[in-house]
Amino acid sequence: MSPLTNDNYTSPPRPTLSLVGKVALVTGSGSSLGGIGNGRASAILLAEVGAHVVCLDIQPQLARETVEMIHSEFGSHRDGLPTAISVSVEGAGMDVTKEEDCKRAVEECLSVFGRLDVLVNNVGVSGPIGTAIDVDPKGWARGLEVNVTGMMLMAKYAIPAMLRNDVRRGEEGFGGTSLRGSVVNIASVAGLQGGTPNRLLYPTSKGAVVNMTRAMANQHAAQGIRVNCVCPGMVFTPMMYARGMSQEERENRRKRSLLQTEGNGWDTGCSVRFLASDQARWITGAILPVDAGATAAIIYPKNERVPTRVSESESASNKPEAKL
C-alpha cells in the first residue's frame, strides 16, 4: 500500500448543518402559553435547516400550534411533502409512556414521509416533590415512566425505522458524512449534579437519561446511529413560568451560571440541531451541558465571601512573628 501524500489524498467532504430531505420526530414539541419550550424551539430550528418535522405532544393542540408556526415561517410544503405534521389519535394527544402511541407516531412518520432520520426525546416533567422519606411512590413511578421509559419506548420504534436508511460512511469508514440516524435525548444539569433540595425524582430520572444515552450510543454505533444528550441549565421556558415565577426567583436562576445571562428554549434547540446534523457526525455518546457554565464551576453569589486558598487563621499563623 503506497503511503498517503498530498497527491493521492482527497480532502474529506465538509459536513453541513443542512437537514434537507431528512425527517425529524420531536416529542413534547408543544409549548404552553404560546411560549418557546425546548421541544418547540428544536422543532422550529430543525425545520429552518430543511428537515420535515413530526410533532408529538400529550396536549395535541400545542403540537398543532408548533406545526402552524413552522408552516407560517417556512411554508406548508417543501419538495411536495409537508414541512411539518402533528400526530394524534383521533384528535387526542400522544403519550410517550404508551407503547402503542410511540409505535403509531413512527408508523405515521413512515407513511407520510417514508423515512425517519432524527429522534429528539424531549418530553420530561418535574415530577413529584419530596425526598426518599416523603415522595409519593405513585408519583415517583409515573415520573420515571415519563422521563426515562418514554425515551426508551420512542427509541424502540424510531431506531428500526432509521436502520432502513442508507449509511454513507465513505470508503472503508473514512470520510463519509452521513450515518443512518441520530437520537438526541434531553436530560438536565440536574442529571449531572445531585442538588435539587426538594426533589429526588427529577435528578434521579435525568441522571438515568445521561447514562441511557451512553448505553444507547454503545449499542447502536455499529448500526450507524448516533445518540447524544443535551443537559439544559436553568432555561426560561413555559415549564418553569407557567405556574408563576417571581422576578426574584427568575433573577436567582439567571445568576446560577458563569455567564449570568438567562437561557431559553432556543439555546437548547440550537444544540439539539447541531447534534442532529452531520456537523456532529463524529460525536456520539456525548453529554452536552447547555447551561452558561453553571456546571463548570462552583458559583458563589456576589455578596458571599469566597474562601481563599489559605484560610485566614492558617495565613496568620504562617506570618513571621511581629517584632515587639
Ligand SMILES: NC(=O)c1ccc[n+]([C@@H]2O[C@H](COP(=O)([O-])OP(=O)(O)OC[C@H]3O[C@@H](n4cnc5c(N)ncnc54)[C@H](O)[C@@H]3O)[C@@H](O)[C@H]2O)c1
Ligand atoms: N426548562 C428548564 O429549565 C429545563 C431545564 C433542564 C431540562 N429541561 C428539560 O427539557 C425538556 C423540555 O422542557 P420544557 O421546559 O421545554 O417543557 P415544556 O413543559 O414547555 O414542554 C414539554 C412538553 O411535553 C409535553 N408532555 C409532557 N408529558 C408528556 C407525555 N407523557 N407524552 C407526550 N408529551 C408530553 C407537554 O405537554 C409539553 O408540551 C424536559 O425534558 C425538561 O426536563 C428543562
